[in-house]
Amino acid sequence: MIGTTLLDIADHIESLAADDGEFSLVCARYGDRPVPAAGLRFESRETARAAARATEQYRDTLRRYDPELPFYDVVVRQEFAEPPSESTGRDDDGPTFAPGDGGSPPAELADRIVDGTVHRGPGGDDAPTDRRRADQAGGRGRARDRVEFCHAAAAATFEALSAGGHDRAESAVMNAYFSLAERVADPDDLCLCLLEAMATALDRHLDPGAQASVLADAAERLPEPSEPAAADPVDAAFDRLAAVGLVEGYERVDEAESAAGYGAPTADATVRVSGYALSPADGRVATLPAALELCRRDSRGRTAGIALLGAAGSDATGSDWWVRVDPDAPALDGGPSTASVPSAD
Template identity: 30%
Template sequence: MVGRTLADIRDRLSELSVAIGPYRVVSAKTGTPPFPVSGMQFPDRETAAEAASVATAYRSALRRYDPRVTVHGLIVCEAPWGTDAVRTAPSSLPEYCHTVAGSLFEVLSGRHRSVEQAVIDSYLEAAEETENRERLCLAMLESMATAIADNLDPEVQADTLREAAGQLPRKPSGPEPVRDAVADLETAGLVDQTAIEPAAVGPGRCARYITLQNYRPTLSDLRCPVLPIAVELLRRTSITPQMAQAERTADGWRLLVSLAGDQPAEGLSVVTTTA
């Protein structure tokens, strides 16, 4: 990207924000704070105004890849100290997709321009076929998963996804990172319901069978784009995950997921089944 990178912009927002402050940056349309200022508070009106400008630059950078990223007229709103008087916007599917896509574009544009172009070409082709915003956001993630799986070897895939996850806010690593990761995908709207079962053996540590009901990213009945799952796990553990034994169910997928560590990085972007 030209000029400040998305990572630079996020770092500046972190510098401006405080743990507790009376000002928020919200959308003039909805009254809620959109990504990347959701959940942020600021100490004074001047700082919040700068944050609004920085957040506008961030969303403009994302719009370079997807012209359908929502345009929010960002304004500064005052709320009592230590309260959450300003409503917090729920995590929407488009917002989630754009967040993950933005971090991946940042890595691809610096090191793998041909892969970045493959994603853009695939996405533009999808944009000619549908105007449904959620379907287009999913198409972007699907295009990324396919381009990374088809053009990068497993070790480079692991490095790329790890770096992209590192640009996103880190999430706490609890005793059940697999369960926490798929729960966040459910909250974001990528899947309707999830089920977790312990696996007696697996390709790495913390092996779990996960069942994803109505998992929305899809390539075909034989190819499952698991990139969002890998990114969520890397945000928590920084350990390369591995996904295998993909099984197509009547309404989704069943996968064997584990934290593989130093084992060969397989099943990071797309998992293929012959069943």
């Protein structure tokens, strides 16, 4: 299955990384850090080049199953850990990406990796389809972030399924995705369908404990969150989902709302989510992306259970929900991958 190949490539890339390296990989056009090299640093330009070639191989392998995976022009960038001698005008303590004593950045900071190869999307346009559509709509950044978030989550979960030997679930994901790819043309919709199909496969083929184990493994395979460890993983997780457009907004329940019947002051949390991008199917809603983000940000690495308490508002499409999150109950409502839609009674 695909996971074995992806695991081999990802392990190779990680073996090239060094904690104190000055070089990293980015997309020359958009500045994105490509999965699976996101967050990794390399001690030399030659090593970074090798990692970039492997990153292209990884993404090409995944693209065999998902033709709409974004194309990146992967380049090496040198990241100076200390500020150069001339002031850059920054007043924070973060790393400074700037040239040394020479004025303008040298060309080597954007050194191309793919040897003269120009990737072309359907129709011969250099720009990938999803980016072109988003540019035309004036929302390139958020649309791009959502597509990349979905693909990163899917890739990590594929790898976890393969590593766990869950062949039936992995095959079910592939079969459902191939069927969807023939009918869903828009890449933004297709990436959401991929997450929905993956969540449904986990729900149907794995018990709650196995689901929690797969998602915990997948969360480990994702890059570390760029922000510091959160005191409240619920807020941090839903902030991330909102930033990439998986939800339009959310709010935590206050004491008055809890007293009205939406939870009580316990270790779990109740959240009102608006504009959730994943749709109900067969009486359940995919909660896999929320479970992954919660696990990434939980200091103990727990996979939280997620349940829907009821619809929030009058949205007939089922995109506004009252959600219960319990970090100590991964088996809540059948497992963390999906949640059942409450009856209207």
